[in-house]
Amino acid sequence: MREGNLERKTTETNINLKLNLDGTGKSQIDTGIGFFNHMLVLLASHGFMDLDVKCQGDVDVDFHHSVEDVGIVLGQVFKEALGDKKGITRYATEHSPMDESLSMVSIDISGRPYLQYNVSLPVEKVGQFDTELVEEFFRAFVNHAGVTLHINLLYGSNGHHIIESIFKGFGRALDRATEVQERIQGVRSTKGML
Secondary structure, eight states: OOEEEEEEEOSSEEEEEEEETTSOSOEEEEOSOHHHHHHHHHHHHHTTOEEEEEEEEOTTTOSHHHHHHHHHHHHHHHHHHHTTOTTBOOEEEEEEEETTEEEEEEEEOOSOOEEEEEOOOSOSEETTEETTHHHHHHHHHHHHHTOEEEEEEEEOSOHHHHHHHHHHHHHHHHHHHTOBOTTOOSOSOTTSOO
């Protein structure tokens, strides 16, 4: 099984995170941020990964540290769980409709961290959640997972639907890109390494 777990403590957050890439989509999420919990549940479910996240953060300040730090830890644990990357598909692109919204998420598990985020959200908050934190989460993830990630909003007008579309697509893209194929000998790179 491709699994990883990590406990990370700072003066701003205390995070315990466990990930199984070959799971069934089960999750136990408690970040103290309701909307973010919902997005992580969707990520796990649509990505067929088992994900447990417990985050105690300084949410009395705001949600920034908790969201960014969960992205950091998830990236680190994802990298650990993936191991040597032998046989993985490496690339995936997913289009995700959510009512009036449509997003496209493309990933390359390349070893090169890069985020291209082309999303203009029509609202600054969904409930108490600052929508600018979506980009912060994904930037933290790619920088610590070592992946290239492109997120494009094709269209949409409802902030909740747009973000939900992105997280569902991200989960499915991760699932497809980490899938092991028998035809791939070693890693899928002409350089011989990722």
